[in-house]
Amino acid sequence: MQKWVNFLRGSARLEISGPFPERFLNLCSVEGLGFWKVEVRSQTALRLTVALWDLRRARRLAEKAGCTVRRVGGGGLPVFLFSFRRRYALLAGLALSALTAAVLSRFILVVKVTGNDIVPDSVILTELEELGFGFGTYGPTVDERDLSNRMLEALPELSFLAVNISGVYAEVVVREAVEAPELRDEDTLTDVVATRDGVVVDVNAFSGSVSVAEGDAVLAGEVLISHLSVYEPAEWSDGQTFTSTTHARGEVWALTERTLTAKTPLQAATIDAAAGSNTVYSLRLGKKVIKFRQNSSNSMGNCDKIKRTWPLTLPGGIVLPLTWEAETVTPYSETETAVSAASAEAYLKARLETRLTAILGEGQVLGRNWTVTEAEDTLTVTLEASCLEDIAKEAPVAEETEPQEETE
16 A cells, blocks of 8 residues: 555655764654665765655755755656656646546446356347447446346346446346246147047047047047046946036147158259358447458359458456457358269258257157159158157147036
């Protein structure tokens, strides 16, 4: 702390010469004049440092002690500023820089979003800009509470949002809303129907009455588990048969046949890069882009563009809205090249396998039959697969049936 105090008030390094320089030190102690860094040069000379504002007192006490004073150095802020006394342009620039720093520190230059996993940063930042908050916003005029409430109304995907402003840096802390799980409406009457044709292998009914048995062939849309349950009369009853309705649920595994087809041309365009490329450099400040070469875009023919960016990053990982960009444009031409039929076939088979796996889910493939045809420079691959899959699907009943009693 004392080091900073000495820097702000300034200091002067003095050389005291005389027959008895120690008398000068005694007078300083009596008068309460502070000094430090005493260095004995000889029996008649020593050096010490005093505060800049004590320089005149030091000269008076040295004269009283019969010594001479010679200033040999100094430092601190006043000395630094005094060195600009004849350099008006530099002094004005220093004052302007200090004023600019003081003014710019009131504006938002960096906005960082934290706490989001699903909602992208770009969506949040765009919505903030629509509400008038972003790069260049005057910080003291921002009402953080009102801004947070308006953001939550605009983005229902968020459950919490807070804006913390610290100088030129603004941190937007968000929490994403947790989607409520879908609740089953047990009062809705549903049948379990078949999603496609197949032969039933196994039925697991969680609720409802099973309408099919193992080995039955069913068609798409046929009821597999009914919402209507019929109860036979008990021995002690008077012969009445009872029925009830429910929300039918269950799994029905069946043997199915699926056919998938994919095509690809046997002629493909290849790229031949032309000789020479053009690199354009630009400086991006917020939304403003300064290009150092005009008419840089390549509008004639095909071209490949590669953009590299170097954002200005402060210690601590804070990225400023100042980015150096380099865009390299390379023209190219396209030529038709024949594609190997073997590689095209392997590619299409891999695509069909991926599609079939996605369709079956937890099901499995029991057998495959591939058909490959080639016509008019087009390769066609067809997959006929025997599968075991769950074909059950819940379907609402068109008209609800109230529980009733029947008499034999």
